[in-house]
Amino acid sequence: MFKLIPRENVSPVLSLLGPLFSVGLTMIVGGILFYFLGVDPFAAIKMIFWDPLMSETFSTYSIPQIFIKGAPLILIALGLSVGFKANVWNIGAEGQYIMGAIFGASFALSLYPLESIVIFPAMILIGVIGGCLWSMIPAFLKVKFQVNEILVSLMLVYVAEQILALASLGFLRNPDGAGFPGSRNLNQYTSASNAEIIAGTGIHLGVLLSLLMVIFFYVLLFRHSLGFKIKLLGNSPKASGFSGDNPNKLIFLCLTLSGSLAGLAGIMEVAGPAGQINIDFNVGYGFTAIIVAFLGRLNPIGIFFAGIVMALTYVGGELTQFMLNLPAAAIQVFQGMLLFFLLSFDLFVHYKIKLKGNK
Amino acid sequence: MNNKIENTLFQCRAINKEFGNVRANNDISINVRSSQIHALLGENGAGKSTLVKIIYGLLQPDSGTMTFLNEEYSPKSPKDARALGVGMVFQHFSLFEPLTAFENILVGLDKELGEKELHASVIMLSESYGLEVNLSSFIGDLSAGERQRVEIIRALIQKPKLLIMDEPTSVLTPFECESLFKTLKKLASEGTSILYISHKLKEIADLCDTASVLRKGAIVGEYDPKKMTPRELGEIMVGQSLFKPKRPVAANKSNKVLSVKINEVKPDTQFGVTLKNIDLAVYQSEILGIGGVAGNGQEELMQVLTGEKKDRNVSIKYMDNDIEMLNPRERREIGLAFAPEERLGHAAVGNLNLLENSLITDPKKRFQMKMGFIDFSELSEYTNEIIEKFNVKTTGVSALASSLSGGNLQKFVVGREIGQKPSLFIVNQPTWGVDPLSAANIRQAIVDIANTGAAIILISQDLDEILEISNKVAFLTNGNLSIPTNTMDIKTDEIGAIMGGISD
Numbered sequence: 053m054f055k056l057i058p059r060e061n062v063s064p065v066l067s068l069l070g071p072l073f074s075v076g077l078t079m080i081v082g083g084i085l086f087y088f089l090g091v092d093p094f095a096a097i098k099m100i101f102w103d104p105l106m107s108e109t110f111s112t113y114s115i116p117q118i119f120i121k122g123a124p125l126i127l128i129a130l131g132l133s134v135g136f137k138a139n140v141w142n143i144g145a146e147g148q149y150i151m152g153a154i155f156g157a158s159f160a161l162s163l164y165p166l167e168s169i170v171i172f173p174a175m176i177l178i179g180v181i182g183g184c185l186w187s188m189i190p191a192f193l194k195v196k197f198q199v200n201e202i203l204v205s206l207m208l209v210y211v212a213e214q215i216l217a218l219a220s221l222g223f224l225r226n227p228d229g230a231g232f233p234g235s236r237n238l239n240q241y242t243s244a245s246n247a248e249i250i251a252g253t254g255i256h257l258g259v260l261l262s263l264l265m266v267i268f269f270y271v272l273l274f275r276h277s278l279g280f281k282i283k284l285l286g287n288s289p290k291a292s293g294f295s296g297d298n299p300n301k302l303i304f305l306c307l308t309l310s311g312s313l314a315g316l317a318g319i320m321e322v323a324g325p326a327g328q329i330n331i332d333f334n335v336g337y338g339f340t341a342i343i344v345a346f347l348g349r350l351n352p353i354g355i356f357f358a359g360i361v362m363a364l365t366y367v368g369g370e371l372t373q374f375m376l377n378l379p380a381a382a383i384q385v386f387q388g389m390l391l392f393f394l395l396s397f398d399l400f401v402h403y404k405i406k407l408k409g410n411k
Numbered sequence: 412m413n414n415k416i417e418n419t420l421f422q423c424r425a426i427n428k429e430f431g432n433v434r435a436n437n438d439i440s441i442n443v444r445s446s447q448i449h450a451l452l453g454e455n456g457a458g459k460s461t462l463v464k465i466i467y468g469l470l471q472p473d474s475g476t477m478t479f480l481n482e483e484y485s486p487k488s489p490k491d492a493r494a495l496g497v498g499m500v501f502q503h504f505s506l507f508e509p510l511t512a513f514e515n516i517l518v519g520l521d522k523e524l525g526e527k528e529l530h531a532s533v534i535m536l537s538e539s540y541g542l543e544v545n546l547s548s549f550i551g552d553l554s555a556g557e558r559q560r561v562e563i564i565r566a567l568i569q570k571p572k573l574l575i576m577d578e579p580t581s582v583l584t585p586f587e588c589e590s591l592f593k594t595l596k597k598l599a600s601e602g603t604s605i606l607y608i609s610h611k612l613k614e615i616a617d618l619c620d621t622a623s624v625l626r627k628g629a630i631v632g633e634y635d636p637k638k639m640t641p642r643e644l645g646e647i648m649v650g651q652s653l654f655k656p657k658r659p660v661a662a663n664k665s666n667k668v669l670s671v672k673i674n675e676v677k678p679d680t681q682f683g684v685t686l687k688n689i690d691l692a693v694y695q696s697e698i699l700g701i702g703g704v705a706g707n708g709q710e711e712l713m714q715v716l717t718g719e720k721k722d723r724n725v726s727i728k729y730m731d732n733d734i735e736m737l738n739p740r741e742r743r744e745i746g747l748a749f750a751p752e753e754r755l756g757h758a759a760v761g762n763l764n765l766l767e768n769s770l771i772t773d774p775k776k777r778f779q780m781k782m783g784f785i786d787f788s789e790l791s792e793y794t795n796e797i798i799e800k801f802n803v804k805t806t807g808v809s810a811l812a813s814s815l816s817g818g819n820l821q822k823f824v825v826g827r828e829i830g831q832k833p834s835l836f837i838v839n840q841p842t843w844g845v846d847p848l849s850a851a852n853i854r855q856a857i858v859d860i861a862n863t864g865a866a867i868i869l870i871s872q873d874l875d876e877i878l879e880i881s882n883k884v885a886f887l888t889n890g891n892l893s894i895p896t897n898t899m900d901i902k903t904d905e906i907g908a909i910m911g912g913i914s915d
Contacts, residue, residue, distance in 0.1 A: 277783045280770055288760045293719050294751060295771045296740025 056403040066401045071347050071354070074393035075361065081393075082386045091376050099375060100368030100386075114367045116253035120325055122363035123262040124149070124317035126356055128341035130262075130269045131313030133350040135306035137273070138286040142190065142307055144205030145314040146338025147212035148183040152315025153322035154212075154219050155182025157329045160244035161224060161236055171243040176319055183315015184308055186212065191307035195300040201307070213334070220331045234330035238323045246324035258320030262359075265313070269352040282306065314338060336384075343391040362387065420445040420604045421466070421484075421497075421573050426475035428461055435461040436472070437628040443573065448595060448605045450615045450636060452648050453625035454846040456804070456816055459608050462625070463575045466606070467499045468492040479573070493521055498571030500579055504558045508551035512544050512561045519565045529568075536564050540597075541590035552680045557706045563591075567598075574598065575606045578844055580614060592618050610846050612641030612648075613875070624648050649848045656854040658880045658898070659696055659861035666695040668835050668866035672726045676715060684708040684890040686715065691868075691885060691895060693835070698857070698867040699895060700881030702874055702906075708890040709870050710752065713839045716868070717749045718742050729835065743774030748833035750824050752840040752870075754817065758824045761813030765805065768812050769794045769827055793830065801826035802852070818845040825853050829860055836860060839870040854880050874906070 079101070083093030104114035128145045135142050142148075156179025160171055190204035224235040238244045246256045273279035285292040285302050292299060317337065326333055344362050348354030369383030421443040428436040435458045443449045453459045464470040466477065468486030477484040479495060486492040489499070506515050516533055517526065530546070537544055542560045550558060559579065566574060576595075580588045595605055595618065609615055615622055616636045624631040624647050631647060673689035686708050693699040703709065714720040716727070718739045727735040734742055739749070749772075755761045759768045769790055770778055778790040794808045801822040805815055812820060825841055841857065842850035858880055861867050870887075871877050877884055878898060885895040886906070896905075 271784075275784055277770070277779055277785055280767065280785065283763070283767070284760065284771065287762045288756050290753075290757045291760045291771060294717065294739055294749070294757055296718070296738045296743070298738070 055406045056399075057406050059402060059404055062402055067349075067398075070394055070397045070401060071349070071358065073397050074347070074390055077393045078386060078389045081389055085382065085385065086378065089378060089382060091372070091378055096372050096376055096378060099372050100365055100383075103371060104364055104367045110371060114371070116250075116255050117367045118360060118363045119259045120254050120256070120363075121366045122359040123256075123259045124321055124337040125341050125344045125362055126262040126359035127258070127265060127317040127320075128310075128314045128338055129344035129348065129355045129359060130265050130352060131310035132341055133345045133348070133352070133355060134269070134273070134279075134282055135310050136286075136345060136350055138282045138302055138306050140194075140303050140306040141202045142187060142205045142310045143202055143342060144187070144190065144207075144209045144338070145310060145341055146334060146336065147205070147209035148186045148311045148314035149318040149321075149338045150209075150212040150216050150334050151186040152179040152183035152318030153326075153333060154215060154224075154318075154329060155179055155185075155315070156319035157235060157238060157244075157322050158219070158224060160238060160241065160323070163243075164236060164241055167243045169243070172246075172323075175244055175323065176316070179319025179322075180312045180315045183313070183318060184311040187307040187311025187314070188304075191304050195303055209338070216329065216333060217331050219329050220333075224329050226328075235328045237327045239327045244323055246320055248324075254325065256320065256324040258317065258324060261316065261320070263356075266352045266356045273352065278305070314341075340387060343387060346391060347394055362390075365390075418445055419443070419478075419481075420447075421477070421479050421606075423462075423466070423477040424475055426462065426465060426477070427473045428458075428465060428470065429473055434628050436465070439475070439625070439628075439630055441623045441630070441633075443604050443606060444621075445604050446599050446602050447620045448599050448607055448618055450619035450622035451606060451608045451625065452610075452612075452615065452622050452644065454649055454848065457625040457648075458628040459625055460577065461628075463499065463577060463606065463608065466492070466573075467497060467575060490521060493569055493571070496570075496572035497575065498566040498569050498573070499575040499577070500559070500562045500566045501577050504562055506550045506558055506561060509549065511547050511549055512553065512557075513546040515550055515561055516546075516565045516568060520568070532568060533564060536567050540567070540594035542594075552683065553706065559705075571603060573604050573606065575608075577608045578610065579607075580609065580611060588614065610844075610850070612636075612645045612847065615644065616641050626650055645847050649846075651848075654851055654855075656851060656858045656880055658882055659698060659858050667692055668695055668730060669693050669868075670728045671716070673715065674724050676711065676720075676722045676724055678711055679720070684711050686711050686890045689892040691892060693866045693868055693883075695864050695866055696861050697883065698861050698869055698881045700877035700884045700898070701868065701870045701887055701892070702872065702877045702884060703887035705872055707887045709839060709872075709887060711890070712887065712892075713749075713751055713837070713870060716837050717751070740774070743772060743831070743833075746774075746834035748772070748774075748828040748831050748836045750828050750836075750838040750841060752843070754820045754824055755813065759812045759820060761811060764809045764811050765794050765798070765823065766790055766808045768823070769797070772827060772831070774831055797823060797826035797830055800830075801856070802849075818849045821845050822849055822853060825856060829856055833860070833865055835866045835868070837868040837870075840872065841869065842871075842873065842876060850876075 079097050083097050086093045086096040103110050104118060105111060128149065132142060132145055156175045159178045160175045163171060186208060187205065189208060190201040193199035193204050194201045220233045220235065226234060226236045246258065248254050248256055249260065281297050281302060284295060285297065285299055289299060322329060322333065340362060344355060344358045348358035365383060365387055372378040373380060419442055424440050426436050426439040439462055451459050451462070461470065465472050468488045468491050479497070484495065486495065507518070510518065513530065513533065517529060533546065536542065542564050544557055544560045544564065550561065563579065580591060599605060607619055619636050622634045622636045622644065624634060626648065634644065636644060670692040671689060673686050676686040678684055684707060691699065715722065715725055718737055721736055725735045726733065729745065729747065732745070751757045759771070773779070777793070778786050780786045791808050797803065798805060803823045803826065804819050815823065821841065825838065828836060836857070838857065841853050845853065854876065857867055857869065869877065869881060881898050883895040884898050884901055886893045
């Protein structure tokens, strides 16, 4: 039998090596998986991690794509990481992302075809509020009735998906869309379009905001007393109370931040790369961002790099889909492995294994 | 006690143990004879804990040999040690908080024993040795003192031949101590040897037959505590002369700083203590000592005083302001400071470094710049000041609080609070588990701020400490507080009557 014993000194070097190690191990095990799917593992791994960045054929398209796919991941993960530090486990960012998109898009489309420069900023604000409201439900239930926020936030994802279907097929359906599901395309509505800011790349305002938010959250967590209060609550609720903090306020703050950022990511996506509200609008960014938050060690700078690596697997994954015919699910397995190996590695960073003699 | 049987029960020879480049144990040899109570004396960090962990099988020595009952003894785990007849009661409790006291005793057993049978023998042990515990209480709801009693019962139930006790009396009252001493003497006379670690020199003189003194990882010598004064023993231990703080002169008796009136405050948990009929006042330059047995409402009173628990049935007046509805931060802002009993996880956080721990109590927003940004240069200056003034042994301000020994962390916590120059300082168990020299320094620091005009409420189970530096004393029993009396006027037998009446 084995026994886990906590290590007295946790090596900071090992702790930083974790993400690198898990990426490496994911490549190896993922390669084996690809082999059994009948694909050359070396070609597949190269196509996921190397070609999007270095290949002349793909890189002009895929490098901006990495930032476009990375932006929602980074935005959502930043918001989640603050909560995770305080032991507030919002895992329903996917739902908040959807609600942000629906709120913002509904507002803009209700004004169609009116053109005004205030529509775009107002739409973003309403999108942020939409995501935030959706996260206030678990916040309120947790503070008022001590209901576990994990369950509530997760279940609300499925509610949001139903509302998304309702919107696509019902109240937001494009009247000029020949009966197809899906709203009007916001990219064709100048006042509401989250247009590209560098021509020909697809890079939009959300990408810029994701980079600004990295800085904002870094300052919040490491330079501001609010970040300290969040950390204190997460480490010891009793010490937080002794310090004089109100845990309920901090819980609301954490869920406000994570819901708002998920909402922001949602409205940026629907008005930009996605273009419209449709049944298949959400692609799991809200869940993948949980992996990004942990892969980035709940550190804003780490989350930036983790978001980029994760976006690389999306972009590279798409390449393998149409170049090598790898199934899309294989890429999801690949992403899941990343978190799995990271958590396993962490276990060995914090604990050592001892063989228990059978006496 | 005089007919010592000179045969050796346990012996260790030239034990060495290094951690990194720190030599925790350096060529240690001791000899524990059977039916004896053998003291192991030393400051925090002298290597006592390392040595007993080796004896109990928690650590393996780098070199050296041990014999137990004339046979070679090298336990690979505590289970081995227990199987051979070595038991241990830890200073830091190893109990499961979500389980009841009885369940904790049950899960600690190596052998299967019927629940009924066990229950009977636990009751028997707890009665015959005066170890009173509500067996169906959850550990999480028990006070430090009660938890320790559970630990002691858990060790005794295995009927050890050598019992190691790591500062067992640090949370007990004099009465509990006396009954524990009776227990230990009875155990010794029945043939169990006891290896007894303590900082309390007086109780070693009362209790122990032999004392091995450790300093900086090495044995200084073996002494007969009955032939020496506690002071002499203490000076051998620290390697320098000890001082004794004097109580403040209490010059400004007319200025009332705080008055507290509590009719009744119900506890948050089923097993907490209801505070009743508490009426106390503390004046400028005065130390009010609050004594009493652990678990008689100290924790609850502290929570009401800090503001972690607010209750409408409480009236707290601080310099003419009603403050009962203020939270801890608001109370600090007007000049109060607090040091709760539990260092890790309440007063300080193990996973945070010392800088961050300084930030936990920041009443004057001294470490904040505009808009709430943290002023790290001010913060590290203050933290370094605490470390220097209170002689906190640490690698620096970025060391984690969990890396500090208990005594050093306590110095840090007390230093952090005193450094805010409070008008009223409320402290619960300031010197629990702290070595005599550091304890004397902490007491002196408390007396010093009283002499500069602060009022102090000192909650402590260490009666000597209270009698040494308090101007007035009151006792908590079952949530009731006795009327504060001048320390000078109180007689030892009166204390017995006040505390004894209720503690049983």
